[in-house]
Amino acid sequence: MTTKENQKAKLLKYTSINDAGNFNTWNPDHIEELKRNKISPDLGQKILFENDYLRIWEVVLLPKERLPFRRIESDYYWVAGSEGxxxxxxxxxxxxxxxLEKGDSEFLQHKDKHATYDLENIGQDILFFQMTEFKGEDMGTRERMKEVLKRNTSQDL
Structure with missing residues (x-):
């Protein structure tokens, strides 16, 4: 399989189940959580490593467990360590x-904007993620890190 074919085979499987602006199907507790506006800036649950350029987070979600809403302002890369x-x-x-399949990954950019979202394991297995958050505004560093990630994710996991 070529690198391009491998990248196509690893496309994430997203399904939209609710449109923007529609809160009719939402659990009232989740709406209230947003209204309280006590949103964490933490990307994950536990920091595994941190330096001046990046912060590596761990997320482990048991079946039916949920990572509450968080406000994301940094670019980050995540990789799934399990399927679910x-x-x-x-x-x-x-x-x-x-x-998700083990090894699924994605680079998300939030430069000059933010996003607020949660993450809930609705499967029957434990989910494991590692997330690499890019710190600082040095675009040269950011671009170099993107290139490193691109090279590393083009290989079979």
Missing amino acids: LVISRFSDGRIILMH
């Missing part, structure tokens, strides 16, 4: 369902 089903609710009302 996840729902993510966004502060604009969108809800997506993700079918």
Whole structure:
């Protein structure tokens, strides 16, 4: 399999299950959590490593466990260490369902904007993620890190 074919085979499986602006299907507790506006800036549950350039987070979600809403302002890269089903609710009302396979990964950019969303394990297995948060505004460093990630994720996991 070529690198391009491998990248296509690893495309994440997102399914939109609720449109932006529609909160009719939401649990009232989740809406209240957003209204309280006590949103954590933490990307994950536990910091595994940190230096001047990046912070590596760990997320472990038991079946039916949920990572509360967090306000994300940094670019980050995540990789799934297990497979399962996840729902993510966004502060604009969108809800997506993700079918994860071990090794699925994605680079998300939040430069000059932020996003607020949660993460809930709706499957029957424990989910494990590692997330690499890029700190600072040095675009040269950010671009170098993106290139390193691109090279590393183009290989079979």
